[in-house]
Amino acid sequence: MKFLRKGLLVFLFAVASPMVALAGPVNINTADAETISHELQGIGMSKARAIVEYRENHGPFKSHDDLTLVKGIGARTLEINRENILLEVVAKKSK
Secondary structure: OHHHHHHHHHHHHHHHHHHOOOOOOEEOOOOOHHHHHHHOOOOOHHHHHHHHHHHHHHOOOOOHHHHHHOOOOOHHHHHHHHHHEEOOOOOOOOO
């Protein structure tokens, strides 16, 4: 019986694992709102749009802590996502 129970648990874990959403690295200086909301925990579309709007109005984020300047993004949200927030600045090509 124990063998059957362990086998069932392994099977359920194998089936459910791909369904678990894990946050992934996202460059908040280039990502669109949909990508930000999908990749960062605790950030829905409303907060993601606020991040993009802030970036467009104030320029690229220079540090992780700058993200807390966006309304609705607090220290806890930042800490949960710190490892997945990239800050690479992509230079615009001049014509």
